[in-house]
Amino acid sequence: MTDVIDSLVGIAPGSRLDAIRAQRSEARKHAQASYTSLFEPADLAGVSADERHAIAAFVAGLHGEPKTDAFYATKLPAALRAAVAAEVAAARTKGPYGHFPKGPLSVEDAPGPSWKVSDAGRAALGPRLSAAFAHTHMLVFHPRDASAPSLQSLLDAGWSTNDIVTISQLVSFLSYQIRVVSGLTVLASTL
Amino acid sequence: MSTDKTLTPPPHTEPVVFTRDMLDWLPWLEPMAEADMTEHHIKSLVDAARVKSPYFRLLARDPDVLEARTRTDKDIFYNPEAGLPRAERELAAAATSRLNGCIYCASVHARFAATYSKRVDDVQRLLDEGVEAKLDERWEAIVAASVALTALPMTFGKEHVERLRAVGLDDAAIADLIGAASFFNWANRLMLSLGVPATQAK
Numbered sequence: 001m002t003d004v005i006d007s008l009v010g011i012a013p014g015s016r017l018d019a020i021r022a023q024r025s026e027a028r029k030h031a032q033a034s035y036t037s038l039f040e041p042a043d044l045a046g047v048s049a050d051e052r053h054a055i056a057a058f059v060a061g062l063h064g065e066p067k068t069d070a071f072y073a074t075k076l077p078a079a080l081r082a083a084v085a086a087e088v089a090a091a092r093t094k095g096p097y098g099h100f101p102k103g104p105l106s107v108e109d110a111p112g113p114s115w116k117v118s119d120a121g122r123a124a125l126g127p128r129l130s131a132a133f134a135h136t137h138m139l140v141f142h143p144r145d146a147s148a149p150s151l152q153s154l155l156d157a158g159w160s161t162n163d164i165v166t167i168s169q170l171v172s173f174l175s176y177q178i179r180v181v182s183g184l185t186v187l188a189s190t191l
Numbered sequence: 192m193s194t195d196k197t198l199t200p201p202p203h204t205e206p207v208v209f210t211r212d213m214l215d216w217l218p219w220l221e222p223m224a225e226a227d228m229t230e231h232h233i234k235s236l237v238d239a240a241r242v243k244s245p246y247f248r249l250l251a252r253d254p255d256v257l258e259a260r261t262r263t264d265k266d267i268f269y270n271p272e273a274g275l276p277r278a279e280r281e282l283a284a285a286a287t288s289r290l291n292g293c294i295y296c297a298s299v300h301a302r303f304a305a306t307y308s309k310r311v312d313d314v315q316r317l318l319d320e321g322v323e324a325k326l327d328e329r330w331e332a333i334v335a336a337s338v339a340l341t342a343l344p345m346t347f348g349k350e351h352v353e354r355l356r357a358v359g360l361d362d363a364a365i366a367d368l369i370g371a372a373s374f375f376n377w378a379n380r381l382m383l384s385l386g387v388p389a390t391q392a393k
Contacts (some may be wrong), residue, residue, distance in 0.1 A: 004267035020366045023273055025268035027370060030259040045253075065342055094290050094341040103207025108321065139380050141343060144292030148197045148219040148386035161195040161220045167253040167262070168381055176377035179340050183347055183369035187362065190352045 003028065004035050005177065008067045008119045009184045015191050017184060031177065035075065038170050046163040051129060052170060054084055058133055059174040061086050061088030062140045067185070070176035087133060095141035112142055131157030132167055139171045195221070203389035206294050209318035214294070218386040220246035237261045249385060260377070267370040271323045275360065276306035276365035278298050279333055283368050285314065286337040287375035296379050297389040329358040336365075337372040 003011075005028070021028050039052055057072040061084065073081055081083045097112035115137040117130040125133065133155055138145055154164050200217035205208045222245040223232060233242065235254030238261075238295060243249040250257040268280050276285075281304035288297035305314040325331070332354045339347040355365050374387050382388075 016362065017366075020363050021288045023363060024266050024270055024367075024370065025271070027263050030262035032262060033259035034256060037253075037259055041255060062343070069257065074354050087214050090233060092257045093343075096341070098292060100292060101294075105208060116304055117321060141229060141386055143380045143383040148199070150384070151219050155195055155197065165250060165385075166256070167255045169250070169253055172377045172380040173256070173260070175380055177374045179345065179373035180369060182345050183373060184366065185342055186347055187352055187365055187369065189391070190349055 003032050004029060004071070005180055005184070006180045009026075009188060011184070011188070012117050023043070023073060026136060031180070032062055034169075038166070038173060045166065046160050047166050047170075050080060050168075051132070054080055054125070054129055055132055055136055055170055056174055057081070057084045058088060058091075058136055059140060059171055060178060061085065062092055062137070063175075063178045064092065065178045065182045068174075068181055079124065086124075087117055087121045090118060090121075090179070091133075091137055093141055096143065098142035098144040100144065109150055114138065114145070116143075127157050128159065135167070136171050139168070140175065200387060200389070204385075205378055206298075206388055206390050209289060209294055209297050209301070211298060211315065211318065212297050213302075213306060215245050215389040215391055216295055216386050217389055218245045218249050220249055220385060222246075223251050224248075227255040234258065237265070241284070245384070246386065264374060264378070267367070267374050273363050275364040275371070276307070278304055278310075279330075279364075280367055281307060282314075282330060282333055283337045283371040284375045284378075285317060286334040287372045288318050288379055289317060289351070290338055290341050291376070291379040292303055293375075293379040293383050295382050296346075296375060296390075300375070332358045332360075333368060336368055340369065340372045341376055356368065382389075 011021065019066060027127040052076040053072060057076055060069040060072045076084065099109045100106060117125060117133050121178055122130045135150055138150060151164060197219050198221060203217060206214060225242055228251065232254050234252045235251050235258040236242060237258060238325050281300045284300035288300060301314050301318055305354050306310045313330060315325045322334050334383050336347065336351045336355055339351050352365060
């Protein structure tokens with residue numbers, strides 16, 4: 001199957017970047033395997049395909065990297081896609097912000113909002129995805145504010161521990177994939 | 192409603208500064224019990240010794256993703272062929288972790304950066320003062336590029352590539368830097384959100 005990062009950056013076989021990525025063939029192969037395991041797993045377990053793609057589209061929208069944004073958004077049914085886009089528009093901000101453990105680093109505290117899905121978004125997304133989006137916003141923009149209660153809010157919304165591991169990996173993997181796509185796109189433009 | 196619960200870690204001291212000391216990590220969600228792990232779960236750890244780590248036993252709940260994550264990580268950081276020297280891949284990981292605020296990840300990769308570069312004082316200055324610390328032009332260019340890839344909105348642009356080339360990085364080295372900084376945006380989020388670091392008893 002097509003390598004998603006190559007495809008989004010536009011890396012053609014035989015190109016300079018193709019040769020550079022080939023020097024890290026395991027990283028290339030397993031970044032793709034990460035994508036496959038998250039979006040086309042043998043067993044979706046407790047997180048449905050639409051839920052996975054909705055969270056991914058939200059992460060990509062928050063990052064504003066146009067190619068990954070379009071890639072994940074087009075995998076959603078139209079109504080869900082519109083609901084995600086509306087939340088993205090309301091949720092985009094600057095990061096990373098957040099608090100450090102109380103002490104010498106407190107002078108570096110950069111407080112910011114704990115974002116929540118709008119009422120209209122909640123109606124469209126349902127309680128599970130609404131809770132997942134609030135957690136995702138924290139992971140994307142202010143991960144150092146993470147706490148056990150934010151995990152509890154996911155459990156309260158009906159996600160299991162296994163589901164939370166999958167969702168956490170999904171958001172975190174996207175945080176990697178989007179930056180690689182963005183970074184390699186810039187590098188390619190200078191070659 | 193899930194019947195699963197978050198965990199309350201045992202009494203511990205949370206580190207309140209960035210450090211090169213060895214730290215522990217205490218999970219907020221239940222790791223898999225060793226006895227419940229199948230061959231598939233064990234294989235996902237890649238290194239069998241990681242069965243002792245609560246972090247990896249928690250991530251083993253989604254084994255295929257864990258295995259792919261770990262093999263991506265190892266190639267970005269350990270593959271010795273060409274590209275960016277190991278010390279500077281670790282520097283990018285430490286700078287990313289410093290900016291995101293992952294005290295645990297920063298401790299591990301600052302130790303590696305110091306070990307491989309022998310520039311203990313510079314690494315410690317990055318931890319103490321943050322990503323604006325005075326280092327030297329090459330290291331400052333690497334830190335600035337890591338910051339530009341990490342902060343949102345992302346600002347990484349041609350000027351960062353040009354600055355990296357001016358201090359001697361070739362295209363493969365720049366691609367390694369992109370890989371290392373990007374990967375720590377993955378790792379930091381898992382470490383920060385699934386548990387808490389703790390100082391080790393001396």
